Amino acid sequence: MKIKLLTLILFTLALGLNAQVLSKKDGNYTEADSLRGSLRPERAFDVQKYHLKLKVEPEKQFISGSNTINFIAEEDISTIQIDLFENMKVDSILQNNEVLAFKRKHNAVFIELDDSIKADEQGEIQFYYSGEPIVAKNAPWDGGFVWDKDKNGNPWIGVAVQGTGASLWYPNKDHQSDEPEEVQLDIAVPNGLMNVSNGQFLGEKDLGNGFTQWSWKTVNPINNYNVMINIANYEHFSDSYGDLDLDYYVLPYNLEKAKKQFKEVKPMMDCFYEKFGEYPFVEDGFKLIETPYLGMEHQSAVAYGNEYKMGYKGNDLSGTGIGLKWDFIIIHESGHEWYGNSITAKDIADMWIHEGFTSYSEAVYIECRWGKQEALEYLKGTRSGLGNNAKIIGDYGVNSEGSGDMYFKGANLLNTIRSIYDNDELWWKTLKDYTETYKHQIIDTQTTENFFNEATEVDLQPIFDQYLRHADLPQLQFRKENGKTQVKWIADVDDFKMPVDIFIDGKEVRITPTNQWQNLKQNVEPDKIKVNELEFYIQTSFKK
Template identity: 30%
Template sequence: MIASSSWLAAALLLSSGPPLAAAGLPQKGEPPLTAQTQVSGGPRPAEQTALIFDHADLSIEVRPKQHRIEGSALLSFTARSPLTRLIIDLDRNLPVSAIAIDGEALPRRAWSNPEGQLVITLPRPLAAGEKVSARINYGGTPHVALNAPWDDGMVWSTTPDGRPWIASTTEGYGCDLLWPCLDFPTGEPASVDLHITVPPRLKAPSNGRLINVETFPDGRTRWNWQARQPNTYAISLAVGPFEEITGSYTSRYGNTIPLHYWHLPGKAAEARALFAEFAPTLDFFEQVIGPYPFADEKLGVVETPHMGMEHQTINAYGNNYAKAPEGFDWLFQHEFAHEWFANQMTAANWDDYWLHEGFAQYMQPLYGRWREGEARYLIMLEPQRNRITNAAPVVRDKLLTEEEVYEPSKGGAGTDIYFKGAWTLHTLRWLIGDRAFFAATRRLVYGRPDPKPGNFSPRYASTREFEALVREESGRDLGWLFNAYLRRAALPELVQTREGNQLTFEWRAGGPFPMPIDVQIGDRIEHVAMEDGRAVVTIPAGAHVVIDPMARVLRRSEAVERFQAWQARPTAAARQ
């Protein structure tokens, strides 16, 4: 996902076409959602955690004129423990019309869904190790997003010439906005068959590999896709009169990766310029992190009427082909980073959400460095530093919902999971060096040090695991660093006092913080070890002193705090 800000919201408005308008159609924010549907992750019913999600076969017909979807989901599970009922997440705005268990139709009294969790009484008890399938027919008017992608739901829009242009986002509120699912991070199905039916002359690019496209006598088409272990919120709808650019890329690992970009008509020149970024960006990630995780499926992007989202192998792009001084499209690069940091490596608990967003955010200055060197890297890091708020801890070491992490109003760290996460990685990389940093990152992403195409699969990870990997690769216990930056809200402060030619440094961090610091004294740079959080440096008379001249260490800055307060002040117009 992308970080929220006013300028991103403005860009979102620019990227959207005029809304589809018709009497009686739901407006933004309609139909309303229950509190249950708005919860993604967090503590779950025992009946859900007792399920292994083997397969989902999803059929969804999109009806733009009515702003409706009609669906049928065949879900296959294996029980970890005995069960007498299934609990499946599904927004009650998509009412169920029929359910069959292992092919046996259930009477209407066998299920209920008052608040957004569909409870199905099984016709017979299920023993541990047994398999069960549930076919759920449903349909209705899905929730319309207020401000996608930061507020989830459907975006019913039109192209400049009036044709339907539709997209969905479900990261915050969860997959249950579209299909019956297990709405928590480890609820990923092992595989998905996805069948999307759309009106004539529209296309439906989606997750995974395209198996075929069927055409019905009335001109409707059904797009049949297969995907392996997609992130729960990665399954998405993208419908429009797209044109397609295709190509292939032979990677540094020797395999060939299909490249696809679906864009709006009339955008061919801009689309080809963006498509030209696919291969070099892919090469960067493969060199620095490791093999593209879904090379057997595709690298896919689709133009959407919202800003963007990391939908596995079909990333949403809505940046209006904006140009930037670093010479690449930050939004494409950010969402593509999530193929490694969110889709291949998924945080098992939303409390570790920064592993998605902090890494994805850090990949942009790293890519700038890969392309142009250290100056570009530092230039790109600086505005991220200025957006760190330190209002709440990034990690709280408990089971959380997505909104409890992403929304400051619910106690979450908000955009600090992006910017503070990225700067934590920046400081960590400097402290332990590139070899240890990238070795730990590679193992976090792939679960092994030697990833090659075909020898890994999507996995779950946590902050604690990353800490352990850093300890193994660096040979140093850096729990104090993770505690200071992630588990405490306030940044460490470096306090300086001077007596004569003696300059004393002392960290105030709310706990142990033996972070070394570089000090420029005149023309030389001294690396000051602070093993007990304190050090004394002798300064020659008249020497000029600069602390941390290359901005390696994340620490409190009163200048940044004053800048943020100045930015937040009411404007003259607002005060009138």
């Protein structure tokens, strides 16, 4: 079934749902890109904790406060780089109550430490700042604050900064390779409003100046872009899933809708616990928070703005109808808790590790609820929006993501790998082992490839190379030569070889072509051969 125009447009938008960079610069990177994307000597420290104390003034669209940054030096350092967008003001930076000198360059702040820190020693600075953070024009597709109002005229505020950078609104080491082990947020908002952030609620405090401070704390490693504030006149209700706290924060007039819609969380947890392992942030709990933008995978505080509709705001991104059986934002953004939040790519160039696996989690959920056939049909349907005109992996060290195809091409690659395994028991064991082995870890693409490669006798490396490091799909070509039916792969990768299942006279047959012509055992007219397109994402051609 072809995707209708509206659905195709929404599909394209969905590819940017969590990816605000997708910076196709054709290699024309700037100094600012390198400062943000590279691990320079001034970044040779391991962040241990952020303690963010912030006052948010909705009427002024203004924030002010501090971030206390605790870290361990990885080598002797006297200058450190902390990132904060250049439109934000640095009020002062302290070390041991002494004011530090600093210089700014683009969105980086270079701080001269009064007391140099030796390798393996701990350091701490207090970074005071203020300003009017960038406002998102169309969150979550561009980064920034969303200063909105609910139907009752109350302030309704959210932030979405993945790719654009958490340093848009608070000072931090803004690189995916380093996650603080814990974060505390003390967020002061006007009385009558609530702030909901990541982790467990520590309490509220009336500051006596028209503002109430809401305090939250995580005790698990967390990506910078996942650290979040959500401010509104929220209504709270809760539930539990075993020892996991389930908390929901919604606008009061949507309470009954939310109680009905969020029932999907428990069957989702049933599925993901079985296929991926235990929720990776049990100590911090799981929350869905209604936001004035579509959604984002903020760790333990998932942003929800799908208007309590099934599918993607009432549309099916696969064009099959299967996507209308479930709430896309609940499933996709929660899937990121395992892939992206728990398992994190070291460099943003490897973001397919987040998006490909999470997009595949949608099909996993479908299979748990409605069976494998519908999961395969959904995955095939998602291919209609893929361009295959740029490689999935981006450029390293310059804060550059690869092609937006990373979402559903990544998912279909994983489904193809599953089909190559040709053993579902082995596939599910390998996927769960991978997810649990790298829980709370920062990895790269090669680590992922090696793990899935070691589980099977088939050499998957050429396959990963073609799908991730080249734009084109491998093409399976058939021809008739000297009375024989022949087959070969056309691919960018030298010595490309990959098993694939085909149908001959209705019977499924596995063949393993190379990039050299081979005779098929079955002498059948090429145009009578059909590829198992549900299980393999490839191109097919017939040469006369």
